[in-house]
Amino acid sequence: MLKRVKVENYLLVHLGLRPCSLTTLPAELPGAEGLGRSIDERILPRMRHLSSIGDPEKRLKTIEALKNEMRKAYRDVVEASQQYRGHLEWARKLGLRTLQFEVRPTVRELYLFRDKALEKRLENLIRERVRIREETLSHPPKGLGRAHLVYPEEFKGGWVSEMGELYGYPKCCVERYASDRENNISVEERAARQLKEAEEKGEAESLAYFVSYFFPCHPRCPSAISTGKRYLEELQKVDPRLGEIYTSILRENLDLVRRQPEIIARHRAMAEEAMQRIHKQPP
Numbered sequence: 334m335l336k337r338v339k340v341e342n343y344l345l346v347h348l349g350l351r352p353c354s355l356t357t358l359p360a361e362l363p364g365a366e367g368l369g370r371s372i373d374e375r376i377l378p379r380m381r382h383l384s385s386i387g388d389p390e391k392r393l394k395t396i397e398a399l400k401n402e403m404r405k406a407y408r409d410v411v412e413a414s415q416q417y418r419g420h421l422e423w424a425r426k427l428g429l430r431t432l433q434f435e436v437r438p439t440v441r442e443l444y445l446f447r448d449k450a451l452e453k454r455l456e457n458l459i460r461e462r463v464r465i466r467e468e469t470l471s472h473p474p475k476g477l478g479r480a481h482l483v484y485p486e487e488f489k490g491g492w493v494s495e496m497g498e499l500y501g502y503p504k505c506c507v508e509r510y511a512s513d514r515e516n517n518i519s520v521e522e523r524a525a526r527q528l529k530e531a532e533e534k535g536e537a538e539s540l541a542y543f544v545s546y547f548f549p550c551h552p553r554c555p556s557a558i559s560t561g562k563r564y565l566e567e568l569q570k571v572d573p574r575l576g577e578i579y580t581s582i583l584r585e586n587l588d589l590v591r592r593q594p595e596i597i598a599r600h601r602a603m604a605e606e607a608m609q610r611i612h613k614q615p616p
């Protein structure tokens with residue numbers, strides 16, 4: 334298990350500090366690249382045939398069959414892996430409830446929480462997201478950016494606030510996130526810029542970056558910093574070494590926010606390149 338996942342997604346929920354966490358599978362498993370490659374090796378050769386099918390009906394059928402192949406590949410590769418089983422085993426040992434959701438045929442979200450009552454809320458939010466996505470795809474409003482089409486729920490303030498609450502994010506930071514999204518401001522770029530400015534003034538504080546992929550409304554946000562401080566103190570109480578580990582995770586999280594715009598640009602370029610490769614290769 335990745336150190337970061339162990340602390341942020343398992344321990345903090347187990348200790349009752351965060352209501353819920355999200356781990357994306359297989360991306361956040363150790364050896365994710367190898368698992369992804371094994372899935373690709375099975376699927377890519379079949380995808381290449383797709384572009385040569387002209388008949389729409391035949392094409393749809395092939396896509397459906399392909400999706401089932403992908404699900405099977407996910408089961409054979411990811412669910413059979415030791416790392417995946419280890420994650421479920423640790424959830425069980427720590428008394429964490431799990432909820433899994435298929436985002437795409439080869440991607441699952443693993444939600445961890447303790448409180449049974451949270452399950453209903455989570456299920457409703459996931460259902461709501463499916464509805465928002467379907468609605469956006471069937472009637473895409475004009476002039477939407479790419480992120481808006483792929484993650485339309487992130488542009489619905491109510492949905493974002495509720496999800497943020499479940500992840501244990503401060504209200505002010507969630508509100509800023511939602512308003513940025515609604516105003517077409519890139520949250521990642523905004524957060525990276527704020528952080529660089531704070532670092533230049535020597536005001537950056539890694540406690541504000543208390544879990545990865547969380548973006549504080551400001552690098553000096555009092556709520557975010559006090560959340561990080563509380564987590565650190567509680568982990569130190571369990572074991573001082575855990576406090577040291579968490580301190581290094583905080584620094585990594587801060588670093589990740591600084592580099593986020595580059596990381597997104599690189600992923601986008603890689604995805605485009607992969608798509609071109611699929612389409613260019615002869616069937």
Ligand SMILES: [Zn+2]
Binds near residue numbers: 555
């Ligand atoms: Zn805040």
